């Protein structure tokens with residue numbers, strides 16, 4: 319029998335798999351990853367449908383965190399291809415560079431609107447000299463950085479589509495999602511006088527030839543190569559707690575109960591779910607905080623078009639309110655071999671709030687709205703559309719409301735009382751992030767646990783680390 323400590327990891331998305339991979343690689347732990355679905359990968363998986371290999375929306379492998387891309391390329395080798403990044407924003411019938419450049423906006427909007435935008439920005443610069451208070455919301459943050467006209471033209475409609483009213487969003491939401499250049503630097507970049515850096519804009523990215531899902535697949539293979547296991551179709555239903563520690567994980571496998579004993583538990587399950595499993599309904603304040611963390615649901619509508627390819631970019635953002643989607647992605651732009659030569663698939667992604675008319679729409683209604691949008695922007699004709707698919711992923715977008723930081727503090731202070739529990743991943747850490755951040759979290763947990771640090775201390779340090787993550791477009 320192995321004398322290694324047993325670590326059970328919950329969830330086989332990149333969050334769980336990366337933690338499992340880096341932990342197994344230390345040689346100190348017996349790692350078992352438990353996944354409720356029959357397939358691994360979570361939102362980073364790929365799947366086959368109607369002749370195509372498809373991802374869950376546009377996924378690129380890129381990172382500005384030192385060492386993360388090196389780890390991915392060392393693990394995957396020639397399973398990865400490198401692509402120049404092509405993505406833009408659709409504004410008033412024209413495609414403009416994203417991140418935004420004022421010079422480019424000028425061409426798209428004409429001199430008068432451009433002057434208006436420049437004037438709006440100038441006013442905010444002047445106001446900033448006297449106003450030293452931190453921005454109170456997403457809306458404040460963006461107006462101060464870009465001016466009101468640009469906020470109203472681009473950021474307000476886009477943020478409203480993805481997260482709902484920007485005045486009710488925490489400024490952290492903007493900081494994570496947008497380049498954090500200083501004032502002068504931002505002006506120079508907007509004017510095109512200073513180049514975007516790798517910190518704000520990816521010039522290239524990696525993509526697995528076989529579909530994005532080959533990235534979690536490679537992590538799972540890495541776990542197995544280091545003696546660990548990844549078990550699918552295992553539904554985690556509860557925890558057995560003893561003296562405040564997690565002793566074992568209670569699951570259902572093919573409808574039958576099965577327990578997995580552990581020395582440590584690393585969970586990438588939704589934070590509210592693991593919170594309920596640990597404390598049940600015993601602490602009202604905790605319950606209120608954890609169930610008060612807000613999420614938006616993800617909707618993906620795939621449309622099959624009888625034409626080899628229809629876009630020039632890999633993906634394009636759509637802030638305008640007359641189309642339902644906030645982004646369109648063409649799968650074959652990543653690798654034409656992922657589908658047949660004579661047709662293409664466009665994936666439209668957007669989010670919806672629980673209980674909203676949008677979320678309650680039928681699949682047929684959602685598909686119709688997406689096709690209407692594609693026709694309106696001139697990407698296709700109705701008679702070229704040969705098929706469609708709608709996928710809904712509930713609660714996948716953390717929505718940082720104005721009170722989220724207080725709720726998170728309460729939740730994590732309480733969960734950190736469990737001395738052998740750590741959480742990771744996007745919903746597991748309640749952190750709006752990409753898969754490279756998930757990989758970084760896994761690496762961080764493994765390095766610090768193997769160095770003998772206590773789990774609650776690692777968790778505290780990890781929280782500080784994830785607060786600095788930025789999504790690079």
Ligand SMILES: Cc1cc2nc3c(=O)[nH]c(=O)nc-3n(C[C@H](O)[C@H](O)[C@H](O)COP(=O)(O)OP(=O)(O)OC[C@H]3O[C@@H](n4cnc5c(N)ncnc54)[C@H](O)[C@@H]3O)c2cc1C
Pocket residue numbers: 328329330331332333334335352353354355358359360361362374375376377378379380552553554555586587588616667714742743744745746751752753754756
């Ligand atoms: C439209 C879109 C575009 C994106 N673009 C990019 C991009 O360009 N690059 C990038 O790197 N990232 C991108 N991301 C983000 C990326 O998808 C996430 O960061 C990543 O998938 C999070 O992984 P995770 O493991 O934390 O969560 P998940 O992928 O959700 O994995 C959680 C796993 O836990 C399992 N699980 C849940 N409950 C249980 C249970 N009770 N028992 C057992 N298992 C359970 C789930 O089945 C799932 O497999 C994008 C996301 C979206 C939506």
